[in-house]
Amino acid sequence: MVRKLAPHLGVDWKHILSNDEDRQELDFSYEQLLFQLLNEIGIIHQLASTAFDRLLPYDLTGAQFTVLNHCVRMGDNKTPAQLAAILQVTRGTMTSTLARLEKKNFIRLEPDPEDGRSKRVFLTNEGRMAREASVEAALPVLSKASRDVPADTVVGLLPEIRKLRSWFDRNRSD
Amino acid sequence: MVRKLAPHLGVDWKHILSNDEDRQELDFSYEQLLFQLLNEIGIIHQLASTAFDRLLPYDLTGAQFTVLNHCVRMGDNKTPAQLAAILQVTRGTMTSTLARLEKKNFIRLEPDPEDGRSKRVFLTNEGRMAREASVEAALPVLSKASRDVPADTVVGLLPEIRKLRSWFDRNRSD
DNA sequence: TCCATATAGTTTGATGCCAAACTATATTAC
DNA sequence: GTAATATAGTTTGGCATCAAACTATATGGA
Numbered sequence: 001m002v003r004k005l006a007p008h009l010g011v012d013w014k015h016i017l018s019n020d021e022d023r024q025e026l027d028f029s030y031e032q033l034l035f036q037l038l039n040e041i042g043i044i045h046q047l048a049s050t051a052f053d054r055l056l057p058y059d060l061t062g063a064q065f066t067v068l069n070h071c072v073r074m075g076d077n078k079t080p081a082q083l084a085a086i087l088q089v090t091r092g093t094m095t096s097t098l099a100r101l102e103k104k105n106f107i108r109l110e111p112d113p114e115d116g117r118s119k120r121v122f123l124t125n126e127g128r129m130a131r132e133a134s135v136e137a138a139l140p141v142l143s144k145a146s147r148d149v150p151a152d153t154v155v156g157l158l159p160e161i162r163k164l165r166s167w168f169d170r171n172r173s174d
Numbered sequence: 175m176v177r178k179l180a181p182h183l184g185v186d187w188k189h190i191l192s193n194d195e196d197r198q199e200l201d202f203s204y205e206q207l208l209f210q211l212l213n214e215i216g217i218i219h220q221l222a223s224t225a226f227d228r229l230l231p232y233d234l235t236g237a238q239f240t241v242l243n244h245c246v247r248m249g250d251n252k253t254p255a256q257l258a259a260i261l262q263v264t265r266g267t268m269t270s271t272l273a274r275l276e277k278k279n280f281i282r283l284e285p286d287p288e289d290g291r292s293k294r295v296f297l298t299n300e301g302r303m304a305r306e307a308s309v310e311a312a313l314p315v316l317s318k319a320s321r322d323v324p325a326d327t328v329v330g331l332l333p334e335i336r337k338l339r340s341w342f343d344r345n346r347s348d
Numbered sequence: 349t350c351c352a353t354a355t356a357g358t359t360t361g362a363t364g365c366c367a368a369a370c371t372a373t374a375t376t377a378c
Numbered sequence: 379g380t381a382a383t384a385t386a387g388t389t390t391g392g393c394a395t396c397a398a399a400c401t402a403t404a405t406g407g408a
Binding site: 053061062063064089090092093096097100115116117118 | 393394395396397398402403404
Binding site: 036040047048142160 | 204205207208209210211212214215216217218219220221222223224225262313316317318319320322323325327328329330331332334335336337338339341342343345
C-alpha cells in the first residue's frame with residue numbers, strides 16, 4: 001500500500017520476508033512471523049521517534065530529552081558511563097549528547113571527586129525547565145493517542161513486548 | 175537494573191515516564207503505559223537492528239539489505255522515489271543508500287525512458303547473491319530466537335502491534 | 349613498588365536519518 | 379503556448395549511533 005514516508009532505521013526488518021500483499025493469503029513460518037513483528041516494531045519506533053522529535057521545544061532531540069528526563073526522575077549526580085549504561089548507548093554516544101546538553105546549559109559536568117577518570121552530570125535549572133516544557137508539549141499528542149488507541153491494546157501489548165525485549169537483552173553479544 | 179549497552183535511538187521513550195524500579199509498585203495512567211510501551215519498542219528495535227547489522231556479510235547494512243531484499247521479492251525496475259515511499263525513507267536517504275549499493279555493484283541505475291526526471295533501479299547478479307547470502311546468515315539467529323521465544327508470544331503480538339503501527343501511520347503529519 | 353589490566357571519557361570515521369534548499373523535468377491551468 | 383505548480387533526484391547540514399582506537403587514571407597481583 002505504499003506508506004508515505006518514514007525510515008528504514010538502522011536495520012530495516014520491513015519487507016525482509018514480508019509485504020502487505022501476501023499477508024492475507026499465505027501461511028508463514030515462525031521465522032517469517034518474527035521478521036514481520038520486528039518489521040512492525042521498527043516502523044512504530046521510527047514514526048513515534050520522528051513525531052516526538054518534532055514536538056520538542058528548545059531544539060531538544062529525543063536523545064537529549066531522555067537524559068534530562070532521567071536526571072529529573074531518577075536523580076542527577078551520575079557519571080556519563082552510568083548514564084550510557086542506563087540509557088543503553090555507547091559511552092561515545094553519551095559523550096556527544098552530554099556535550100550538546102552542556103552547550104545549551106541544560107546540564108553541568110563536574111570532575112568526580114572520588115575518581116580521577118570520571119565526571120558527574122548535574123541538571124541546571126534551565127535543564128529542569130526544558131524537561132518540564134517538553135513533557136507539557138508531549139501531553140496533547142499522548143491525549144490524542146489515548147482517544148484512538150484502546151487501552152486494551154496498550155495494556156495487552158506491554159507484558160509480551162517486555163518478554164520480547166528481555167530476550168533480545170539477554171541474547172545480545174556486546 | 176542497568177542494561178549493558180544499546181542506544182537511545184532517534185527518540186528514546188525509555189525512562190521518559192517509567193523506570194524499572196517503580197514498575198512493580200505503582201499504578202500508571204494510560205499515557206504512562208503508552209510511553210512505556212514505546213520505550214520497550216524502541217529498545218527492541220535497537221537491539222534487533224544492531225544484531226542484524228553485525229551478522230550481514232559483504233559490509234551490507236540493514237538499510238542496504240532492505241533495498242536488495244525488496245527488489246528480489248517484489249521486483250526491481252522501480253524508481254528511487256517509489257522505493258523511498260515503499261521503504262519509508264526520504265528521497266534523500268534513498269539517494270545515499272542507492273549510491274552505496276551501486277558502488278558495491280549490487281544494483282544498477284538507469285535513466286527512466288519515460289520520464290526525464292526519473293531513474294530506474296535494477297538488481298545485478300552480485301546483488302542477488304549478496305541478498306541470498308544475507309538471508310543465509312540471518313537464519314541461525316532466527317532459529318535461536320525460535321527456540322526461546324514462544325510462538326504464542328509472536329503470534330499474539332502481531333495483530334495488536336499492527337493496529338498500533340496503523341495508528342501511527344494514519345496520524346503522522348508528514 | 350611496579351607492571352598488567354580494567355575502566356572512564358574522548359575521538360574518528362562510517363552509516364542512517366531527517367529537513368530544507370536547489371536543479372531539472374513534467375504537468376496543469378489559463 | 380506560456381506561466382505556475384508539482385514531482386524526481388541531489389545536496390547540505392545536523393543529530394544519533396556504533397565500532398574501534400586512543401589517553402588517562404585505577405586497581406590488583408607479583
